[in-house]
Structure formats: C-alpha cells, structure tokens
Amino acid sequence: MCSRFLFAWCVIALAVKHLSLNPQINVTFNVTLAQPSLSLGARHLFLATTPNEVRSVALMIIGLTGGMGCGKSTAARIFEEFGFRRVDSDALVRDRVLASPGIIAEARRRHGDQVITPDGLHESASGPTIDRAALARILFADETKLRAWEDLVLPRLYEHLRALLDSDPAADWVVEAPLLFEKSLEKWFDFIVCVASSTATQYARLAERGVSHTLAAQRISKQLPLAYKIDKSDHVLSNDGSIDFLRDQIRALAQALRARS
Numbered sequence: 001m002c003s004r005f006l007f008a009w010c011v012i013a014l015a016v017k018h019l020s021l022n023p024q025i026n027v028t029f030n031v032t033l034a035q036p037s038l039s040l041g042a043r044h045l046f047l048a049t050t051p052n053e054v055r056s057v058a059l060m061i062i063g064l065t066g067g068m069g070c071g072k073s074t075a076a077r078i079f080e081e082f083g084f085r086r087v088d089s090d091a092l093v094r095d096r097v098l099a100s101p102g103i104i105a106e107a108r109r110r111h112g113d114q115v116i117t118p119d120g121l122h123e124s125a126s127g128p129t130i131d132r133a134a135l136a137r138i139l140f141a142d143e144t145k146l147r148a149w150e151d152l153v154l155p156r157l158y159e160h161l162r163a164l165l166d167s168d169p170a171a172d173w174v175v176e177a178p179l180l181f182e183k184s185l186e187k188w189f190d191f192i193v194c195v196a197s198s199t200a201t202q203y204a205r206l207a208e209r210g211v212s213h214t215l216a217a218q219r220i221s222k223q224l225p226l227a228y229k230i231d232k233s234d235h236v237l238s239n240d241g242s243i244d245f246l247r248d249q250i251r252a253l254a255q256a257l258r259a260r261s
Contacts, residue, residue: 060172060257061165063189065180067226068219069202069209070195071239071246072176078243078250079174087164087175089157097156098130106152110145111138140218154183172258181224181232191257194233196226197240 062079066072073088080086097103107115107130115135116128139146165173177185186192197205206216230236237249 059170060191061189062172062174062257063177063180063185063192064174064195065177065192065229065233066195067197067202067223067229068178068216069205070197070226071205072178072195074243075193075195075237075239075246075250076174076176078247079254081247082251082254083172084174084254085168085171087161087173089161089176089178092160092164093153093157094132096160097153098132100156101127103153103156104128104130107135110149111135114138136219137215140215140222143222146222150179150183154179179223181229186232191235192233193235193237193253194226194229195237195239196230197238201240 062084064072064076064079073090076086076088098107104116104127108128115131115138117131119129135149139149161175165175175189177188180186180189180192202220203213203216207213211219235253237246237253239246
C-alpha cells in the first residue's frame with residue numbers, strides 16, 4: 001500500500017510538471033489510492049497505479065484527435081498494445097485515397113504537373129503518383145483550394161473507414177481522426193480522446209519529421225485550437241513527457257472505458 005501511495009503521488013507530480021506547460025488546461029485533483037486521476041474540467045486524464053493487462057470485453061470505437069505534432073499516432077500504437085484495432089486516417093488517405101487513379105487525375109487537372117512526382121511524369125513509369133509535399137504547399141496556402149480538395153477526398157476516406165469498422169464488429173477500435181471536430185465526426189465514436197502537447201513540443205516534433213516552421217504554422221492554423229479540442233473531448237492525454245508516462249495514462253483509460261462498456 002505504501003509503495004502504491006508513493007507511486008501515485010510521483011505520477012501526479014510528473015503530470016503537474018508537464019501540464020503546466022499549457023496554461024489553457026485547468027488542473028484539479030481527485031486522488032484515491034486505487035485509481036488516482038487528474039480532472040481537467042469535466043474531462044479526465046487517467047493515471048495507472050498497476051500494470052494489469054487490459055483485455056477486450058466489448059465493442060468500442062474511440063476517436064483519437066489532437067493538434068499536429070501532439071503524438072496521436074504514438075498514442076494510437078499504445079492503444080493497439082492493449083488490444084485495440086488501430087485505424088490511421090492519414091495512412092488511409094496516403095495509401096488508398098491518393099493512390100486512386102481518379103484522384104490522381106483530378107489532382108493533376110486542378111493543380112498541374114507540379115503535384116505529380118517526377119517519376120510519374122515519364123512515359124516509362126507504371127503510372128503517375130501524387131507528390132504529397134508539393135500538393136500540401138499549394139493547399140495550405142489557399143483556403144479555397146484546401147476546402148475543395150477536402151470535399152473531394154474526405155467522402156472516399158469515410159468509405160474506407162466504414163469498410164474497416166464493418167470488417168470486425170466485435171473489436172475495440174481506435175481511429176486517428178485529426179479533423180474530428182473540424183468535420184463534425186463526433187457521432188461516429190463512443191468516446192473522443194484528445195492528445196495534448198505544448199506548442200513548443202508540437203513544433204519540435206514536426207521539425208523532426210522534416211516539416212518547416214512555416215508549413216507547420218500554416219497547417220496548425222487550419223485546424224481548430226487545441227484548447228477547443230481539449231474542452232470538447234471526453235478524455236485528454238498529456239503528451240509532453242515520456243512514452244511510459246503516456247502509456248500509463250492510456251492503460252488506465254482503457255481499463256476505465258472497458259469497465260464502463
């Protein structure tokens with residue numbers, strides 16, 4: 001009991017350190033030895049006290065959102081460790097939607113050869129492919145073009161997503177949905193979880209992925225503020241700390257949600 005008590009307070013101290021980086025989050029405490037938690041307004045950031053394995057007991061679909069560079073994919077992979085099936089919306093767009101000949105042809109019609117990879121311009125190539133970096137530079141610099149492109153691509157993404165969820169109705173799912181609130185997808189999910197990080201951490205992670213500060217600022221500006229997503233989500237995960245800190249939160253959250261199902 002003593003060791004559990006010390007662990008709970010050590011984790012809480014760590015949480016305070018990390019959450020203090022974001023002054024938009026109002027932190028209050030609700031602590032018990034069995035299940036300590038941090039209450040963020042009406043939302044909850046759960047902290048594990050025991051390493052008990054999380055097991056699937058019922059169908060559940062979690063919508064995982066947050067700002068760019070907050071670590072949604074990292075969080076989704078941890079949910080996968082605890083038995084959830086993971087859907088990476090960005091990967092679906094990249095590998096399925098943007099690989100469609102019809103979408104490629106439309107991208108070329110709207111934006112020219114500059115959005116087609118150099119290999120795709122040669123007659124010997126197996127077929128044209130979209131240069132996603134070039135397309136992003138065009139879209140995020142022009143709001144009208146961005147919205148028109150989303151109107152073309154998102155319905156096709158939703159078709160792939162529905163097919164995946166229907167393929168295993170007995171599973172628990174976690175769906176990475178960066179534009180969950182922007183596109184009013186709340187009704188798709190049983191619970192909405194927001195992954196939150198400080199602005200400095202967001203930019204640092206995006207820089208590690210090769211995204212320039214200018215492009216990162218453009219992309220972030222096209223999304224709703226992180227504070228809004230935190231307020232509207234059912235649960236919030238703090239991701240300014242270590243991977244183990246994030247894993248502890250997800251372990252406890254998965255346990256709590258499955259117990260509620």
